[in-house]
Amino acid sequence: MHKENNERQQRFLFLALAFAGILTGCATTNGGNENNDPAEPGNRVVYDINENLDKYFIKPVAEKYVEYTPKFMRTGITNFYDNLTYPNVILNDFLQGKVKQGFSDLGRLTINTVCGVGGFFDLATKWGVPRHYEDFGQTLGVWGMGEVAYLVLPLKGPNSVRDAPDLATSTLINPLFYIVSPVTIPVGILGALNERAKHLETTRLRDEAALDPYTFTREAYRQKRINDIYDGNPPGQGLDEFIEGKEENGVLIVE
Amino acid sequence: MNFISLFYRLAVLSFFAFQAAFSAGALEPSSVVDKLHLSLLETMKKADQLGYSGRYRNLDPVVRSVFDFPSIAQIVVGRYWKDFSEGQRTSFVETFTKLSVATYASRFDDYSNEEFRQVAEDKLKEERVLIKTELKKSNGEVVQLNYVLQPKGNQWKIVNVIANGVSDLSLKRADYTAVLRDKGYDALMAMLNEKIAHYTKPGGNQT
Numbered sequence: 001m002h003k004e005n006n007e008r009q010q011r012f013l014f015l016a017l018a019f020a021g022i023l024t025g026c027a028t029t030n031g032g033n034e035n036n037d038p039a040e041p042g043n044r045v046v047y048d049i050n051e052n053l054d055k056y057f058i059k060p061v062a063e064k065y066v067e068y069t070p071k072f073m074r075t076g077i078t079n080f081y082d083n084l085t086y087p088n089v090i091l092n093d094f095l096q097g098k099v100k101q102g103f104s105d106l107g108r109l110t111i112n113t114v115c116g117v118g119g120f121f122d123l124a125t126k127w128g129v130p131r132h133y134e135d136f137g138q139t140l141g142v143w144g145m146g147e148v149a150y151l152v153l154p155l156k157g158p159n160s161v162r163d164a165p166d167l168a169t170s171t172l173i174n175p176l177f178y179i180v181s182p183v184t185i186p187v188g189i190l191g192a193l194n195e196r197a198k199h200l201e202t203t204r205l206r207d208e209a210a211l212d213p214y215t216f217t218r219e220a221y222r223q224k225r226i227n228d229i230y231d232g233n234p235p236g237q238g239l240d241e242f243i244e245g246k247e248e249n250g251v252l253i254v255e
Numbered sequence: 256m257n258f259i260s261l262f263y264r265l266a267v268l269s270f271f272a273f274q275a276a277f278s279a280g281a282l283e284p285s286s287v288v289d290k291l292h293l294s295l296l297e298t299m300k301k302a303d304q305l306g307y308s309g310r311y312r313n314l315d316p317v318v319r320s321v322f323d324f325p326s327i328a329q330i331v332v333g334r335y336w337k338d339f340s341e342g343q344r345t346s347f348v349e350t351f352t353k354l355s356v357a358t359y360a361s362r363f364d365d366y367s368n369e370e371f372r373q374v375a376e377d378k379l380k381e382e383r384v385l386i387k388t389e390l391k392k393s394n395g396e397v398v399q400l401n402y403v404l405q406p407k408g409n410q411w412k413i414v415n416v417i418a419n420g421v422s423d424l425s426l427k428r429a430d431y432t433a434v435l436r437d438k439g440y441d442a443l444m445a446m447l448n449e450k451i452a453h454y455t456k457p458g459g460n461q462t
Contacts, residue, residue, distance in 0.1 A: 035429075205362075208361075208450075208453070209358070209450075210430060211430050211431065211433075211434045211443070211446045211447075211450075212430055212433045212434055212437075214433075215429050215430050215433040216426060216429070216430045218429070219425060219426050219429035219430065220421055220426060223420055223421045223422060223425060223426070224419070224420060224421060226420070227419065227420025227421070228420075232399065232420060234420060
C-alpha cells in the first residue's frame with residue numbers, strides 16, 4: 001500500500017514537472033511570429049526526433065501489428081481503449097455544458113463496459129448511442145481559450161499550450177493510471193501501437209502530399225482541433241480571409 | 256415610341272436574354288459537385304482496367320472544368336504571387352493543375368461501394384456557396400466533404416475542398432508558402448514536379 005502511494009506520488013510529481021516545463025518553456029519562447037509558432041526551432045527538433053523514431057521503429061512495428069492481427073481483434077482493442085478513456089469524454093461533456101450528451105455518454109460507457117465485455121464490443125453504437133470526441137483542450141477552446149502556441153511533444157507529436165493540459169486530465173481520469181500492476185506497461189504499449197496503426201493511412205497520405213511535412217502537420221492539426229472544438233461546424237468555411245484579400249493592379253494579395 | 260423608350264426596351268430585353276443564356280449554359284453549384292463525384296465514381300469503378308494513365312485521362316477534363324485553378328493557385332502561394340513573373344505564374348498554375356489531377360488519379364484507384372451524398376447547401380458571403388457532401392466508405396466510415404464554389408465567367412467553380420474540417424486551401428497555403436519562404440520558386444516547382452513524377456512512375460501509386 002505504501003509502495004503504491006509512493007509510486008503514485010512519483011507519477012504525479014513527474015506529470016506536474018512535465019506540465020510546469022511546458023508552461024515555462026512557452027513563457028520564455030512566446031515571442032510571437034506570423035505562424036503563431038514561437039517555438040518552431042525547438043518544435044522542429046522534436047518533430048525530427050519523433051519522425052525518425054517513427055520511421056525506424058514505431059511505424060514498422062505498427063505495420064507488422066496490422067499484418068499479424070485480424071481486423072476484428074484490432075477493432076476490439078480500439079474499442080477497449082476508447083472505453084477506457086471515455087470517462088474523460090464524459091467529464092468534458094459536462095464541463096462544456098453538454099448535459100444531454102454527457103448523460104448519453106454515461107449510458108454509452110455503462111453499456112459498453114457491462115454488455116460489451118469491458119469495452120471490447122461497441123454495442124452502444126449499434127443501439128444508437130453514438131461516440132463523441134471531447135477532451136480538455138476542446139473544453140478550454142469552448143471556454144474561449146486560443147491555441148496560444150503550437151507545440152510538438154516528444155513521442156506524442158502535434159499539440160498546443162491549450163491542448164497539453166488534457167494529458168494530465170486524461171491520464172488522471174484513466175483507470176489504467178490507478179492500477180499498479182506489471183500488466184499496465186504492456187497494456188499501455190499495446191494501446192499506443194494500436195493508436196499508431198489506426199493512422200498509418202493518414203500518415204501515408206500526408207507523406208505523399210506534403211512538401212514541408214512539419215508545416216503540413218501543424219496546419220492539419222490546427223484545423224482538426226478547431227473542427228473538434230466546434231463539433232464539425234467551424235465558422236468561416238467560406239474562407240473569406242483568403243479570398244477577400246486586397247487587390248493591387250488586378251492581382252489578389254493574400255497576406 | 257420615342258428613341259429613349261426603344262433603347263430602354265432593348266436594354267431590358269438583352270438583360271433577360273443574358274440571364275437566359277447564363278442559366279441555360281451553366282450548371283447549378285450542386286450539379287458542378289455532382290459532375291466531379293460522378294466522374295470520380297466512374298473512374299473508380301474502372302480503376303484497374305484504366306490504370307493510372309487512363310484514370311488521369313478520364314479525370315483531366317472534368318477536374319479542369321469544375322475547379323477554378325487560377326484562383327486556387329494564386330491563393331495557395333499567398334503574398335508570394337505578386338513576386339512571380341508572368342511566365343512563372345502561368346507555369347505554376349499549370350503544374351499545380353497537373354498535380355491536382357494526378358492526386359485524384361492516384362487516390363481514387365479502387366472501388367468498394369463508396370457513395371457520395373449531398374447533404375446541404377449554404378450561401379456564403381460574396382456570392383459564394385458551400386455544398387456539404389458526405390463520402391460513405393464501405394466500412395461505414397463517413398468523410399465530410401464540403402466544397403466552396405464561386406461564379407467564374409458564367410460558370411460555378413470549386414475553389415476549396417474541406418475534408419472533415421481540414422481545408423485543402425489552408426493546408427496547401429501553409430505548406431507552399433513555407434517552401435517559398437525558405438527555398439524559393441524553383442525549389443517549389445521542383446518539388447511539385449517530383450510529386451507528379453512519383454504518381455506517374457511504376458511503383459509510385461500506379462496500379
